[in-house]
Amino acid sequence: MALTPLKNLLHHALQEHYAVGAFTTFNMEYTRGLVETAEENQSPIIIMFGTVETDYAGMERLCSIILQEINWSKVPIGLHFDHGNSYEIVIKAITSGFNSVMFDGSHLPYEENVDITREIVRVAHAVDIAVEAELGLVGGTEGETGIEEPNTETAGLTDPDQALDFVKKTGVDALAVAIGTAHGLYRRKPTIDIDRLIAIRKKVSVPLVLHGGSDTPEDKLLSSIDHGIAKININSDLKAAFTRSLRSSLSNAPDDIAFEKHLSQATKAMKRVLQQKMELFRSSGKALGLLTHSF
Ligand code: CO
Numbered sequence: 001m002a003l004t005p006l007k008n009l010l011h012h013a014l015q016e017h018y019a020v021g022a023f024t025t026f027n028m029e030y031t032r033g034l035v036e037t038a039e040e041n042q043s044p045i046i047i048m049f050g051t052v053e054t055d056y057a058g059m060e061r062l063c064s065i066i067l068q069e070i071n072w073s074k075v076p077i078g079l080h081f082d083h084g085n086s087y088e089i090v091i092k093a094i095t096s097g098f099n100s101v102m103f104d105g106s107h108l109p110y111e112e113n114v115d116i117t118r119e120i121v122r123v124a125h126a127v128d129i130a131v132e133a134e135l136g137l138v139g140g141t142e143g144e145t146g147i148e149e150p151n152t153e154t155a156g157l158t159d160p161d162q163a164l165d166f167v168k169k170t171g172v173d174a175l176a177v178a179i180g181t182a183h184g185l186y187r188r189k190p191t192i193d194i195d196r197l198i199a200i201r202k203k204v205s206v207p208l209v210l211h212g213g214s215d216t217p218e219d220k221l222l223s224s225i226d227h228g229i230a231k232i233n234i235n236s237d238l239k240a241a242f243t244r245s246l247r248s249s250l251s252n253a254p255d256d257i258a259f260e261k262h263l264s265q266a267t268k269a270m271k272r273v274l275q276q277k278m279e280l281f282r283s284s285g286k287a288l289g290l291l292t293h294s295f
């Protein structure tokens with residue numbers, strides 16, 4: 001049983017100067033690939049999904065598949081609901097087995113984001129579930145894996161003073177910040193505002209989260225880890241490896257109907273990219289330290 005609270009995962013990451021990768025899954029094969037790679041690299045991870053995957057597989061069904069894999073595994077793993085866009089869906093996530101949830105009210109007027117987030121924190125904390133919220137606008141479309149323009153509008157980026165006010169008023173456990181990344185793959189190189197991250201870090205002590213980590217320059221990811229990012233969300237990079245492999249495997253052997261073989265190949269391709277992420281985030285080898293840490 002290695003289902004691990006978000007707080008422990010992120011506390012240990014901050015303390016040991018690494019980031020926990022949060023990876024989006026949508027089915028059993030993919031989930032197994034995530035867990036196996038975590039075990040092979042002795043890395044803590046967070047497995048997550050959001051509304052797109054809920055529509056595909058069903059929230060409770062996918063949760064129960066993931067929880068079974070987590071129960072069988074020996075490395076610390078969190079199960080996180082990504083980008084909940086309403087009070088109702090986040091409450092549903094809490095009752096479906098996630099041990100942390102994100103409410104994303106970043107598109108709402110500020111006071112409304114504060115009010116709903118605060119109420120969700122109140123309910124979630126009563127049943128020991130951690131809450132991530134978001135302030136500022138990360139580019140691209142949540143849950144989608146399209147080609148996106150990086151967010152270059154300073155206006156949409158997280159304001160450090162507002163971040164302090166938000167964390168104080170809501171009591172969130174982790175805060176997703178907008179510092180120039182976008183969801184999906186990039187049309188052109190993003191500008192990551194590390195100075196802004198440093199300014200936010202000075203004001204706010206909760207662990208910070210970077211969304212849109214795919215396709216982002218590695219040096220920027222590393223320096224974001226150095227400045228308080230404890231969780232990095234990745235979807236597109238893994239899905240691209242999976243889908244490209246599946247496409248070539250199917251077209252290389254058009255008469256081979258053993259779909260499980262094609263799927264295994266695709267999962268292997270995804271696992272190779274995942275391993276690189278764990279190395280990059282410096283989470284490889286951190287599982288034991290986390291499991292034996294006293295919180
Ligand atoms: Co996101």
Ligand code: CO
Nearest residue numbers: 011015294295
């Ligand atoms: Co400690």
